[in-house]
Amino acid sequence: MHAFHDRPNPAGFEFWCEDLPLSRIADEVGTPAYVYSTATLAHHYQSFVQAFAPREVSVAYAVKANGSLAVLATLARLGAGADTVSEGEIRRALAAGVPASRIVFSGVGKTDAELAFALNAGVREINIESEPELHRLAAIAAAKGRRPTVALRINPDVGAGGHAKITTGSDDNKFGISSAETLRLYAEACSHPQFDVAGLACHIGSQITDLAPLRTAFAAMADLVARIRAEGLPVRRLDLGGGLGVAYGDGPEPPSPADYARVVLETVGGLGVELAFEPGRLIAANAGVLLARVIQVHARPGGRRFLVLDAAMNDLLRPALYDAHHAIRPLHRRLEGAPERLYDVVGPVCETGDTFARARLLPELAAGDLVALLTAGAYGASMSSEYNSRPLVPEVLVRGAEYAVTRPRPSYEEMLGRERMAPWLGRS
Ligand SMILES: *Cc1c(COP(=O)(O)O)cnc(C)c1O
Numbered sequence: 315m316h317a318f319h320d321r322p323n324p325a326g327f328e329f330w331c332e333d334l335p336l337s338r339i340a341d342e343v344g345t346p347a348y349v350y351s352t353a354t355l356a357h358h359y360q361s362f363v364q365a366f367a368p369r370e371v372s373v374a375y376a377v378k379a380n381g382s383l384a385v386l387a388t389l390a391r392l393g394a395g396a397d398t399v400s401e402g403e404i405r406r407a408l409a410a411g412v413p414a415s416r417i418v419f420s421g422v423g424k425t426d427a428e429l430a431f432a433l434n435a436g437v438r439e440i441n442i443e444s445e446p447e448l449h450r451l452a453a454i455a456a457a458k459g460r461r462p463t464v465a466l467r468i469n470p471d472v473g474a475g476g477h478a479k480i481t482t483g484s485d486d487n488k489f490g491i492s493s494a495e496t497l498r499l500y501a502e503a504c505s506h507p508q509f510d511v512a513g514l515a516c517h518i519g520s521q522i523t524d525l526a527p528l529r530t531a532f533a534a535m536a537d538l539v540a541r542i543r544a545e546g547l548p549v550r551r552l553d554l555g556g557g558l559g560v561a562y563g564d565g566p567e568p569p570s571p572a573d574y575a576r577v578v579l580e581t582v583g584g585l586g587v588e589l590a591f592e593p594g595r596l597i598a599a600n601a602g603v604l605l606a607r608v609i610q611v612h613a614r615p616g617g618r619r620f621l622v623l624d625a626a627m628n629d630l631l632r633p634a635l636y637d638a639h640h641a642i643r644p645l646h647r648r649l650e651g652a653p654e655r656l657y658d659v660v661g662p663v664c665e666t667g668d669t670f671a672r673a674r675l676l677p678e679l680a681a682g683d684l685v686a687l688l689t690a691g692a693y694g695a696s697m698s699s700e701y702n703s704r705p706l707v708p709e710v711l712v713r714g715a716e717y718a719v720t721r722p723r724p725s726y727e728e729m730l731g732r733e734r735m736a737p738w739l740g741r742s
Contacts, residue, residue, distance in 0.1 A: 315361075316600040317351040318688065326649040329686060333715035336605060337645050340684050343708055343719055345607040346625035348695045349686075350380075352388055352713040354601035359392050362593060365575035369589070374418045374438075376556050376594025377403040379692040384711045384720035385598065386410030395438065397556070397592035401428040404435060414438070418553065418592065420467065420515070422488050426454060433460040439590075441467045441515045441553065443490055445499060455508040462508075465515040465553055466491050466500055470534040472518050472527045490516065496538050497545065504547050511548075513587060514538060517555025520595060523568040525577050528557070532581035539585050552582055553590040560599040562689050563641035571596070595692040602691020604630050604707070605645075608683045609662065619657050621679060626661025627668040628701035630687060630694050634667040642670065644677055645684040652677040663702045695721075705729050 320327040321335070328335050331351050339349055363373055374395035377386065381403060386396065387410040395416030396407035407417050417437040422444070424432075429451050432440055440462050442448045448466075455462055469490030491499055496514070503511045518531045532554060539549045559568035578589065606625035613619050632638035642659055655678050659671040670687060679685070695709055705728075709721040 315354070315357050317353045317357075318600075318603060318686070320647070325646070327647040329643060329645045331603070331712045334712055334717055335645075336603070336686060337684055339710055339712075339717055340605045340607065340645070343710055344723065345605050345684065346623075346629050346707045347605045347723075348602055348690065348707055348709045349605060349717075350382065350385055350598075350602045350691055350709065350711050352711060354691075355385060355388050355597060356392055358597040358601065359389055359394055362571045362591070362596065363393075365571035366579070366589070369579070369583075371589045371591060372416070374416065374553075374590065374592050375597055376592050377407055378696055379594030380598040380602065380694070381406050381696050382709050382711070382720055383410045384709070384718070385601075386412060388711070389597070390416075397594070398437075401431045404428075404432060404437065408435065418590070420517070420592070422490075426450060429454050430458065433458055433462055437462075439463050439465055439512060439515075439551075439553070441465050442503070443467045445491070445495070448499060448503060452506050452508050460508075461510055463510045463512050464503060465512050465551065466496065466503065467515045467517070468493060468496055468535065468538060470516055470518065470531040472531040472534065493534060493538060497541060500542050500547060501545060513549045513551035513553070514542075515553035515555065515590075517592060518557060520557050521559040522557045523559040523566045525569050525573060528574070529577045529581060532578060536582045536585060539582075539587065549585075549587060551588040551590060552585070553592065554578060554582070556592040556594050556596070558593055558596045560595055560689060560692075562599075562639045564639040597692075599692035600689045602694060603686040603688050604640075604690040604694060606685055606687065608679050608681055608685065610681050611657075611679065619655060621657040621659045621676070623659065623661055623670070623685065625670075625687070625707070626663040626702070626704060627665065628663060628699045628704050629661070629707045630670070630690055631697045631699075632690075632693055633670050634665070635697075640670060640690060641688040642674060642676060642685055643688065644679060645686060647677060654678065663704075700729065703729070 317332045321330050374397040375389050376397045390412045396412045397418045398404045399421035414436045418439045419432045419437050420441040467490045606623040609622045627634040654675050656673050661668045705724045708723040711720045
């Protein structure tokens, strides 16, 4: 479900977000711009939680999917926690009103400074991802006189995910502690007076559209819990990560949260542990669109027709990075229907990879027309950059018929003003 939809107008149809025509935001805020729907964020968070009812679960939304303070605050008010992978993300979550008691700190390379920051903040749980990290955290906690709650992040050696670059759960990538080492390291963690060991965590990949690898991974986690308990050690919490995929308009339909919850409860539901999750994409992806305007249409000899947008790969990297598909729709459609054309939809950046879609069938478009790239709420703005000295795209949050610009587009002065000249180069 999402709250982006067509509404009729005298000329045809217009694309809206909740109770606002998106063209109004494009005209007032300018393009490109990210637009997020409050109702859609809330729907996804609540339907995930309700999929487990009457069982209570804790959901730490993965900040890296979309770290907008307004998005985080929207979710925090519904009761969401935050899964974070850097000090910056912990600070973001705190600034948005997520209490430290609902913040999980994950990540394969946490620095000493970041671990110390998390200890001082008093986060809910630190997920230890390797043996050296266990030793570093123990030393830092001892020096600070802190006793953090920790979990071991296990790599259950199950590959999953929509693309090789987003698979995290197999032995040949960098994430987590192998099953073979788990017992020894769990016992070691429990022996540290410095640690309150809550249990185990895993996260096997992202954009997972098949429940089979999740079932295998969760069953492996259940098996580890049994083996740890057989050693007389306690396990009270399982954090099963994020990873559930969404529909991008190509590829398979992802399982519903209800189907996912059934697999969770069948595999680990009987262990008598607290269940925690870290969904990111599932909550934010289709709660956001990227608005763009057509700069020009450019026909090449040989017949290819390029639709050049004012949005580019620096604003939405997923197509260039993962060959990801995003549905594209014009904000206005004429009643009688425009003829359709095949377009290569590209941005203005000087890279061939700056291509949103190849040979995409769209209603005929002209310079100045507005389009929306759908399902851009996760790993969109959060992965954006200023490549080609393009200022970061503004972010807008819609609620009903109102909207707020939650991150204004920086001016060129602000963008350049962040830099300093080297003293030997004089003043610029
Ligand atoms: C990225 C990440 C998530 C969120 O993944 P989604 O596919 O967006 O649900 C959760 N946990 C960890 C540890 C992650 O790195």
